[in-house]
Amino acid sequence: MAAVPDRVHLTYLVNGEESPVSFAPYKTLLEVLREDLNLTGTKHGCELGECGACAVLIDGEPQLSCLVLGLECEGKRIDTVEGLARGTELHPLQAAFADCGGSQCGYCTPGMLMTAKALLDRDLNVTREQIKEAISGNLCRCTGYQQIVDAIESAAAEMRGARK
Amino acid sequence: MSTQDKKRFEVVGKGRRRVDGRAKALGQLRFADDLALPRMLHCKLLRSPHPHAVIEEIRTGRAEKLAGVHLVLTGKDFPVPFGIMPVSLDEFPLAPERVRYVGDPVAAVVATDEQTATAALDLIEIKYKSLKTISDPIEALQNPEPRIHEYGEQGNIHRNQAYEFGDVDAALAASDHVFEDTFFFEGNTHLAMEQQASLATVEGDGKLLLTTSTQNPHYLHRQLARVLQMPASHVRVIATPNGGGFGGKCDPANHEMVVSKAALLLGRPVKICLTREEVFYQHRGRHPVLMKFRTGVTKDGKLTAMHLQTLLDGGGYGSHGPASTFYTGVLTPVTYELPRFKFEACRTFTNKPPCGPKRGHGTPQPRFGQEVQLDKIAEKLKLDPAELRLNMVTKRDSLTASWLRIGSTGLAECIRQVVARSDWKSRYGKLPFGRGLGLACSAYMCGAGVSIYWNKMPHSAVQLLLDRSGQVTVYCGATELGQGSDDVLATIIAEVLGIDTGLVRCVTGDTGITPVDLGSYSSRVTIMMGNAALQAAERVRGTLAEAASESLGIPPDRVVFSQGRVFAAEDPGKGMSFVEAIALGEAKSGPLSTVGSYSPPKAPGKYKGAGVGPSPAYSFSACVVETEVDPKTGWITVPKIWIAHDIGRALNPVLARGQVIGGVYMGLGEALMEEQVFRRLPPKLSNALVHRIPSMLEYKSLTALDMPEVDVALIEDPDPNCPFGAKEAGQGPLLPVMPAVANAIYDAVGVRIDEIPITPDKVLRALELKNSGKDPRVGPEHFPSVPYPKPIFVLPPGEGGDGGERKSPEDKAERKKVAA
Numbered sequence: 015m016a017a018v019p020d021r022v023h024l025t026y027l028v029n030g031e032e033s034p035v036s037f038a039p040y041k042t043l044l045e046v047l048r049e050d051l052n053l054t055g056t057k058h059g060c061e062l063g064e065c066g067a068c069a070v071l072i073d074g075e076p077q078l079s080c081l082v083l084g085l086e087c088e089g090k091r092i093d094t095v096e097g098l099a100r101g102t103e104l105h106p107l108q109a110a111f112a113d114c115g116g117s118q119c120g121y122c123t124p125g126m127l128m129t130a131k132a133l134l135d136r137d138l139n140v141t142r143e144q145i146k147e148a149i150s151g152n153l154c155r156c157t158g159y160q161q162i163v164d165a166i167e168s169a170a171a172e173m174r175g176a177r178k
Numbered sequence: 179m180s181t182q183d184k185k186r187f188e189v190v191g192k193g194r195r196r197v198d199g200r201a202k203a204l205g206q207l208r209f210a211d212d213l214a215l216p217r218m219l220h221c222k223l224l225r226s227p228h229p230h231a232v233i234e235e236i237r238t239g240r241a242e243k244l245a246g247v248h249l250v251l252t253g254k255d256f257p258v259p260f261g262i263m264p265v266s267l268d269e270f271p272l273a274p275e276r277v278r279y280v281g282d283p284v285a286a287v288v289a290t291d292e293q294t295a296t297a298a299l300d301l302i303e304i305k306y307k308s309l310k311t312i313s314d315p316i317e318a319l320q321n322p323e324p325r326i327h328e329y330g331e332q333g334n335i336h337r338n339q340a341y342e343f344g345d346v347d348a349a350l351a352a353s354d355h356v357f358e359d360t361f362f363f364e365g366n367t368h369l370a371m372e373q374q375a376s377l378a379t380v381e382g383d384g385k386l387l388l389t390t391s392t393q394n395p396h397y398l399h400r401q402l403a404r405v406l407q408m409p410a411s412h413v414r415v416i417a418t419p420n421g422g423g424f425g426g427k428c429d430p431a432n433h434e435m436v437v438s439k440a441a442l443l444l445g446r447p448v449k450i451c452l453t454r455e456e457v458f459y460q461h462r463g464r465h466p467v468l469m470k471f472r473t474g475v476t477k478d479g480k481l482t483a484m485h486l487q488t489l490l491d492g493g494g495y496g497s498h499g500p501a502s503t504f505y506t507g508v509l510t511p512v513t514y515e516l517p518r519f520k521f522e523a524c525r526t527f528t529n530k531p532p533c534g535p536k537r538g539h540g541t542p543q544p545r546f547g548q549e550v551q552l553d554k555i556a557e558k559l560k561l562d563p564a565e566l567r568l569n570m571v572t573k574r575d576s577l578t579a580s581w582l583r584i585g586s587t588g589l590a591e592c593i594r595q596v597v598a599r600s601d602w603k604s605r606y607g608k609l610p611f612g613r614g615l616g617l618a619c620s621a622y623m624c625g626a627g628v629s630i631y632w633n634k635m636p637h638s639a640v641q642l643l644l645d646r647s648g649q650v651t652v653y654c655g656a657t658e659l660g661q662g663s664d665d666v667l668a669t670i671i672a673e674v675l676g677i678d679t680g681l682v683r684c685v686t687g688d689t690g691i692t693p694v695d696l697g698s699y700s701s702r703v704t705i706m707m708g709n710a711a712l713q714a715a716e717r718v719r720g721t722l723a724e725a726a727s728e729s730l731g732i733p734p735d736r737v738v739f740s741q742g743r744v745f746a747a748e749d750p751g752k753g754m755s756f757v758e759a760i761a762l763g764e765a766k767s768g769p770l771s772t773v774g775s776y777s778p779p780k781a782p783g784k785y786k787g788a789g790v791g792p793s794p795a796y797s798f799s800a801c802v803v804e805t806e807v808d809p810k811t812g813w814i815t816v817p818k819i820w821i822a823h824d825i826g827r828a829l830n831p832v833l834a835r836g837q838v839i840g841g842v843y844m845g846l847g848e849a850l851m852e853e854q855v856f857r858r859l860p861p862k863l864s865n866a867l868v869h870r871i872p873s874m875l876e877y878k879s880l881t882a883l884d885m886p887e888v889d890v891a892l893i894e895d896p897d898p899n900c901p902f903g904a905k906e907a908g909q910g911p912l913l914p915v916m917p918a919v920a921n922a923i924y925d926a927v928g929v930r931i932d933e934i935p936i937t938p939d940k941v942l943r944a945l946e947l948k949n950s951g952k953d954p955r956v957g958p959e960h961f962p963s964v965p966y967p968k969p970i971f972v973l974p975p976g977e978g979g980d981g982g983e984r985k986s987p988e989d990k991a992e993r994k995k996v997a998a
Contacts, residue, residue: 040293048212052214054205054208054211054212055206056205057209057371057372057421058211058373059371059372059373059421059454060454060873060874061453061454062454062873064454064873064874064875065371065874067371094205095205096204098204099204104200104203107203108200108203109203111199111202111203112195112196112199112200112202112203113195113832114832115196115832115833115835115836116203117196117199117202117203117660118422118660118661118662118833118836118837118840119370119372119419119421119422119660120198120201120202120203120207120419120421121209121371121372121421121422121660122371123202123203123205124205127203127205146882146883146885147882147883149882150881150882150883151881152882153371153874153881154371154882155368155369155370155371155422155424155840155844155879156422156660156836156840157836157840157843158839158840158842158843158844158885158888159843159881159882159885160839160885160887160888161832161835161836161839162882163882
């Protein structure tokens with residue numbers, strides 16, 4: 015059996031930046047992001063893929079980073095909540111979450127935002143039902159989801175306006 | 179002129195982005211588990227695999243020798259017990275001799291990383307001797323031995339109490355009808371998204387700093403000093419913003435004590451984050467409660483008296499249990515006029531994770547029974563359930579039979595709103611089979627009238643500091659759970675000073691630098707912190723107004739603070755910027771710093787136990803739920819919910835609506851699926867009582883797809899005891915949801931489910947009973963004989979009492995004669 019290295023060294027493209035990182039090979043992407051890249055915006059709520067708090071985009075697709083090994087992501091494009099804003103200007107989804115009551119405690123917010131971003135990246139003409147479907151794997155215990163759906167709907171409208 | 183009397187507000191009542199909204203959307207807010215320090219070590223707890231056992235021997239030698247392990251702690255390292263309530267100091271950070279539930283912490287390892295600490299847990303050798311397991315209150319009553327704790331009332335009864343306000347038996351005997359119903363409310367848990375995490379370190383000054391996810395840094399501070407036997411002034415607790423609390427982070431917790439001790443011993447930062455499974459063991463959630471109501475009514479639907487009995491499953495430790503026991507009854511008389519009331523309650527110890535406060539604390543369970551029974555009463559008397567309730571809502575400024583003072587009430591308007599919005603009158607009782615509407619109401623408190631430990635100091639204090647740069651910094655021990663307490667604080671300061679909330683910096687939840695606020699529980703923060711903030715802000719405004727008045731040559735009471743300016747009321751052009759006013763004030767009076775504080779009004783009741791239930795104000799809610807029930811599968815769908823909440827005044831309507839919808843969401847989850855339940859392993863596998871579903875996937879909660887549209891009406895009738903009239907919104911709106919669901923299911927398919935949660939299998943079972951001509955009801959069949967004590971007898975205000983107890987039965991007999 016080949017010896018398992020203590021640490022592996024590889025490079026991701028995190029929020030548009032080349033990010034070399036070294037970590038123990040058993041670590042999940044969530045752990046690498048939080049502990050080795052100090053990107054603590056991505057949350058953990060269950061360690062088992064049940065809650066959606068750890069959702070990030072891997073090559074544009076929403077994925078639960080607690081179910082992905084850090085090792086599997088070499089060279090991949092990884093987008094986290096830290097990369098959403100442009101400088102000091104909030105992404106329309108972030109602004110809408112803040113304005114519409116989409117965050118109460120804010121713990122599910124990063125995962126919700128990234129899931130919503132993947133949805134709106136595909137299609138800005140989304141219905142409330144499609145929004146609910148898209149975020150149905152992200153649990154929130156504070157809001158009852160209504161103001162989150164309001165926020166995503168409002169951001170989509172804002173982004174449609176900006177595109178015209 | 180007080181700011182509160184202004185006709186138009188600039189901040190209050192305006193929907194705004196909350197002060198911490200930007201940080202949350204950026205993922206920048208630092209929760210406890212987001213923190214790390216140089217040289218930080220990691221802690222893991224070893225938890226008992228037995229529900230009830232004596233620890234005969236613990237050997238830690240092998241664990242201590244594992245490379246990377248720095249420290250192993252066991253019960254012998256913690257000789258002093260703790261507990262949130264002074265009457266229930268029954269927990270040790272690590273169990274020294276006895277374990278009382280599967281998950282009870284017995285040892286801790288501190289190591290370089292979590293992997294190593296976890297590996298070392300496996301090397302700790304413990305010899306247990308199993309004891310008989312007490313699995314529920316019935317078993318607890320039947321088995322006084324073995325006692326789970328050596329204290330309490332007797333056997334396995336932790337708390338046992340009885341009150342009688344007026345002669346209830348006489349009133350029931352004289353009633354046109356007496357309804358007797360039993361209900362059961364299964365336990366459920368908070369399931370906050372954030373798992374508890376704590377980071378302890380010894381700061382440069384040699385003092386302990388614990389940064390932790392807690393709702394109550396002040397109570398934790400006191401208990402830490404106690405357990406560690408250190409002066410409280412050498413201990414600092416910082417409550418990080420919580421990723422949801424719902425009551426689950428109110429108790430001081432084992433892991434918080436353990437990492438603190440470890441940091442003190444090692445001189446290095448020590449961190450712990452509970453796994454989701456561990457959070458289910460830490461629990462302190464909704465008590466399972468069995469209830470019996472005997473309620474008398476007149477033929478036209480007025481309540482005459484109620485005899486309520488409750489039996490609580492407390493789990494393995496006291497937690498908030500003494501208060502929880504009271505709350506299964508004390509708020510029952512707040513919603514409707516109830517001339518006489520008898521309340522008996524008993525909390526038992528069982529070998530399960532301790533139960534404690536969850537959103538609504540002890541009150542949702544009896545509220546469910548009360549509101550479902552009212553539905554049955556309305557049906558029997560052929561009265562509309564909404565009209566029945568409207569005719570008996572408690573009156574403004576009245577006293578209940580139990581001597582609680584009702585302040586403002588908007589309940590009647592709440593009922594009218596949900597009736598109109600849901601088109602109740604043309605749809606209730608008239609929808610096709612399988613569809614139905616149900617209505618229920620509730621009342622809740624705006625902060626507990628007394629502190630958890632007896633003292634005469636304020637319940638909340640605020641310190642305000644203005645400096646010449648224009649910065650307004652407010653310090654308060656209140657804790658942000660996500661409910662928006664920082665935004666409430668900033669809103670009140672900003673309104674008084676005529677500035678934007680963005681100018682106010684909130685420094686909260688830090689026992690090292692903020693004045694004491696008792697914590698984020700019992701819906702107390704808006705009222706108590708808010709009143710303290712109002713006082714501090716009005717004081718500093720007074721100083722600023724004096725300084726500005728000299729410069730403007732007008733009397734101080736003609737100085738207006740608005741839109742970041744300070745100017746003359748009669749000539750708005752004559753004035754200055756807010757920053758210039760600060761400079762004038764600082765030149766005249768020195769640094770501008772004020773304090774404010776708040777203590778709740780004295781309660782009118784004088785009997786022993788009268789301290790639980792009084793509140794500066796009560797909020798009221800009414801709810802209509804629509805259901806669709808598939809008679810083939812029992813499947814329940816809820817397409818829409820209407821709720822009206824009497825909030826007094828909404829300080830920030832975006833947040834207020836969010837609290838209301840969030841409460842409805844949690845109530846609907848409890849109504850339909852959430853349950854913290856246990857099962858026995860087979861005898862060959864130890865026969866232990868274990869948690870059935872300690873995972874987020876198996877503990878069912880509503881997803882975005884399950885959540886119906888919620889129509890919210892905020893009823894604003896400002897309460898004079900509350901800042902700008904604002905009452906609570908965090909807990910009250912949850913309470914009417916569960917009974918409204920049950921009542922809607924009855925309207926849909928004609929079956930009564932007298933227990934929570936209401937699941938499809940129960941609905942199917944009830945439909946089968948109905949189809950075979952039997953009583954179409956699923957619920958508890960009987961209420962056991964509980965050895966309640968002789969009740970404390972108190973005459974209700976309407977019968978000439980003084981709010982004190984009558985000590986002997988003769989007193990009661992004498993009163994009877996007078997009444998006759």
